[in-house]
Amino acid sequence: MEPVKIEAVQELINRFANKEVYIHLETTNGSYASHFDEKFFNAGAFIRNAKVEYELGKIIGDPPSRVGLKLGSLGWIYAQGITHYELDDHGRLLMAGHDHQGKLAVSLQISETPFE
Amino acid sequence: MIEKESHVLVVFPHPDDEAFGVSGTIASHIKSGTGVTYACLTLGQMGRNLGNPPFATRESLPEIRKKELKAAANAMGLTDLRMMGLRDKTVEFEDDEKMVEMMQSLITETNPSLVITFYPDYCVHPDHEATARAVVRAVHRMDESTRPKLHCVAFANNTGEGLGEPDVINDVKEVMDIKLNAMRAHISQTAWILEDLEKRLGENDPEAIQWVTQERFFKYRFDQGYE
Ligand SMILES: [Zn+2]
Secondary structure, eight states: OEEOOHHHHHHHHHHTTTSOEEEEEEEOOOTTHHHHOTTOOOOOEEEEEEEEOOSEEEEESSSSEEEEEEETTTEEEEEEEEOEEEEOTTSOEEEEEEOTTSBEEEEEEEESSOOO | OOOOOSEEEEEESSTTHHHHHHHHHHHHHHHTTOEEEEEEEEOOTTOOBOBTTBSOOTTTHHHHHHHHHHHHHHHHTOOEEEEEEEOTTOGGGSOHHHHHHHHHHHHHHHOOSEEEEEOTTSSOSHHHHHHHHHHHHHHHTSOTTTOOEEEEEOOSTTHHHHHOSOSEEEEOGGGHHHHHHHHHHTHHHHHHHHHHHHHHHHTTOHHHHHHHHEEEEEEOOTTSSOO
């Protein structure tokens, strides 16, 4: 993965617009957050292989950036805290936010084929 | 002295669970000629340590962790490694009975005299809890006369209050290097912990020494639910 470059990521997001794609979306503090700090309110969410079609996708803001996908008149997908991206060897757009310790905090991935 | 077994079955959900808690015990059994089966339910696909700059992605991590798991098995001399194909962080959402059946078939096939897993309600991660419940249920449902021993790892903050002192403390000093190598095999997820641990070992920190020379287990108390 490499640090987000807005124009490059925007160009990749555009490539997946207006076709059926599979989405991986995840936010996490890790399962141990409340073990190490009992006052910590641990929340997160995970979707893998949601099949959607977006008409418009944008990446905005100096990294950590925000990415939003507009699903026509149906709805939205967004993620914030995106620091890194990669177009992997399966042609999937992987975007992720890693915190200062190198731990993944958020990930948003777009693929034309289902994730494993 | 670790009690001699005819076969040991270890069941944990994540690659690296075995390294921290029980790799010394596994290595000791293997050294004394006892067969050990390790069933690892997931590939730790949701591990968070990906680095910054990242050395892996969400999608490449499982392959890395699979290699690390095999390397850890090698370090311990373990040849019967089962990767059970579940997904990290989803174990508790699987069908409970299907999970019990998975454990039953592992027990039937390997016929262990000792089963090692986590202690339900005292193992923090939801995957640990779900794994522990399934193993406890499978063993509980066996006829008391044929039940293997069930040794459980507990590390929740309230373990002392709830369970008291461990029932079994294995001295693994002799295989300490193997234990450290098993932990090192999972380097993608353990780099930070190991760096700290090795520094503390260098300073002869008693807590760190205890961590790599002793492994603690609670015998499961079958009057505590999970039938
Ligand atoms: Zn674990």
